[in-house]
Amino acid sequence: MTATALLTDLYQLGMAQGYWKLGRADQPAVFHLFFREAPFGGGFAIAAGLGPVLDLLRGFAFTADDTDHLARIPGGDGRPLFEAAFLAYLRDLRLTIDLDALPEGTACFAHAPLLRVRGPLLQCQLLETALLNALNFQTLVATKAARVRDAAGGDTVLEFGLRRAQGTDGALAASRAAYLGGVDATSNVAAGKAYGIPVKGTQAHSWVMSFETEREAFAAWADTAPNNGVFLVDTYDSLAGVDHAIEAGRRLRGKGHRLGGVRLDSGDLAWLSREARRRLDAAGFPEAQVVASNDLDEHVIRDLRSQGAAIDVWGVGTQLVTAHDQPALGGVYKLAAIRDAGSGCWIPKVKLSETTAKTSLPGILQVRRYDTAAGGRAAADQLWSELDGEPRTRELIDPTDPIRRRTIAADRGWKDLLEPAVRGGVVVFPDEPLAAARDRARAERSRLDPTVRRLVKPHRYPVGVTPEVLALRQRLIEAAR
Numbered sequence: 001m002t003a004t005a006l007l008t009d010l011y012q013l014g015m016a017q018g019y020w021k022l023g024r025a026d027q028p029a030v031f032h033l034f035f036r037e038a039p040f041g042g043g044f045a046i047a048a049g050l051g052p053v054l055d056l057l058r059g060f061a062f063t064a065d066d067t068d069h070l071a072r073i074p075g076g077d078g079r080p081l082f083e084a085a086f087l088a089y090l091r092d093l094r095l096t097i098d099l100d101a102l103p104e105g106t107a108c109f110a111h112a113p114l115l116r117v118r119g120p121l122l123q124c125q126l127l128e129t130a131l132l133n134a135l136n137f138q139t140l141v142a143t144k145a146a147r148v149r150d151a152a153g154g155d156t157v158l159e160f161g162l163r164r165a166q167g168t169d170g171a172l173a174a175s176r177a178a179y180l181g182g183v184d185a186t187s188n189v190a191a192g193k194a195y196g197i198p199v200k201g202t203q204a205h206s207w208v209m210s211f212e213t214e215r216e217a218f219a220a221w222a223d224t225a226p227n228n229g230v231f232l233v234d235t236y237d238s239l240a241g242v243d244h245a246i247e248a249g250r251r252l253r254g255k256g257h258r259l260g261g262v263r264l265d266s267g268d269l270a271w272l273s274r275e276a277r278r279r280l281d282a283a284g285f286p287e288a289q290v291v292a293s294n295d296l297d298e299h300v301i302r303d304l305r306s307q308g309a310a311i312d313v314w315g316v317g318t319q320l321v322t323a324h325d326q327p328a329l330g331g332v333y334k335l336a337a338i339r340d341a342g343s344g345c346w347i348p349k350v351k352l353s354e355t356t357a358k359t360s361l362p363g364i365l366q367v368r369r370y371d372t373a374a375g376g377r378a379a380a381d382q383l384w385s386e387l388d389g390e391p392r393t394r395e396l397i398d399p400t401d402p403i404r405r406r407t408i409a410a411d412r413g414w415k416d417l418l419e420p421a422v423r424g425g426v427v428v429f430p431d432e433p434l435a436a437a438r439d440r441a442r443a444e445r446s447r448l449d450p451t452v453r454r455l456v457k458p459h460r461y462p463v464g465v466t467p468e469v470l471a472l473r474q475r476l477i478e479a480a481r
């Protein structure tokens, strides 16, 4: 389904009507979108979702059909929830917000905003749900793919998830994010067309089973698909299958084609891949690849590689596209400042939580990333508020544990990461192909210390606020209590 202005939770429209009735629709506000914990027990995430967000914003409008639909929604007493004059206002509404965002593929960490929306309160509110929907899932799957990519080293990774993805939208969105995060190709042909992702495929058990024997099936494949010579060998007996694939490889070679390889889809992939490799090499097919699939994820891939598996290509489906071990990223969207209509001053806001650590950060935040001494890597992120002006110090304080603080040396380079994406409702972020975001993700991963990229119990990348933001949050917490 293509995104529409109705892609929101009803309560957002309820609040929007309230702001409109109170004359507060255009009151300037700032919201931050961030998560509190990196997914999969990892140390980082790969920001993704800006592309779909910009597509949504470009076409954002309530059609007559949309407002007719809203007019029919009843409130608690059966009468319409929305007033006709409010619906007429929605019909004429054109976005005027400013959006600053991490470009897709940027490495990101807990508490640092991935998006900052600034503009009329009503518009910021209406967009909340769709922004979270896009950023949470895209960032989640891009991060999973980045972990799979890391585990697979320089090997090829194919995404095979379509059949077990969460519906059509989930599958397309997952293929997009998986490619951004680092897989090399997808089996999903529609995603290939929609996003310009390379598509690849081997063959299924049904092909082999539809013939009397595996030998016949492979010979027929060699004859009918000579330029796609990968053979699924585990329908009956994986190693006999490898021998049959070698026979088919000779048939291919005889006709001027080559044996692409074999695919293993069950059994002990470490042992079988080594034995398949030995047989392929001994038969004179050193260039033939060993493809493996079967419920793979980053942990199994890492484990198999550490066992010396001779696998060149990893087919990863279900675990990747469903983000199986963590099906949602808990990204949130919090009001961080609102402009007082009387004084014209910005009033910073916090949402209290049971712990200070979970209390949101006030201000108009920007993310400043400092380099390591050698300059090649990311050292730490400082969250500073534009309400305070440029940061006066390079001190950063962990917002979840203010005892933890550090000061970045004066000679380190830095970059502010939130970039202008929309100004006055108009998209200003340059159009980029998905492959460009994928290249960025690769470069960003290589800028992270390997200890931060570790799959399990990673080193904590330092993210801290300025002393000004910390003090402001403390004052607001005390005032609220």
Ligand SMILES: Nc1ncnc2c1ncn2[C@@H]1O[C@H](COP(=O)(O)OP(=O)(O)OP(=O)(O)O)[C@@H](O)[C@H]1O
Residues within 6 Å of the ligand: 265, 266, 267, 268, 269, 270, 271, 293, 294, 295, 296, 300, 303, 304, 307
């Ligand atoms: N050497 C290995 N080390 C660690 N994990 C492995 C190894 N070999 C295979 N695996 C993984 O172990 C799991 C085995 O799953 P399962 O028991 O369902 O497979 P199978 O019985 O071999 O095949 P199937 O049931 O699909 O016919 C898969 O996730 C697979 O990727």
Ligand SMILES: O=P(O)(O)OC[C@H]1O[C@H](OP(=O)(O)OP(=O)(O)O)[C@H](O)[C@@H]1O
Residues within 6 Å of the ligand: 160, 161, 163, 164, 203, 204, 205, 206, 265, 293, 294, 295, 296, 315, 316, 317, 318, 319
């Ligand atoms: O395990 P995943 O990571 O999700 O990878 C995709 C799986 O989908 C296919 O199996 P399926 O049994 O659906 O069909 P097949 O007969 O083609 O193997 C394929 O053989 C993989 O095992």
Ligand SMILES: O=C(O)c1cccnc1
Residues within 6 Å of the ligand: 160, 161, 187, 200, 201, 202, 203, 263, 293, 315, 317
């Ligand atoms: O091409 C393949 O091998 C493939 C495609 C989808 C799912 N499993 C395998």
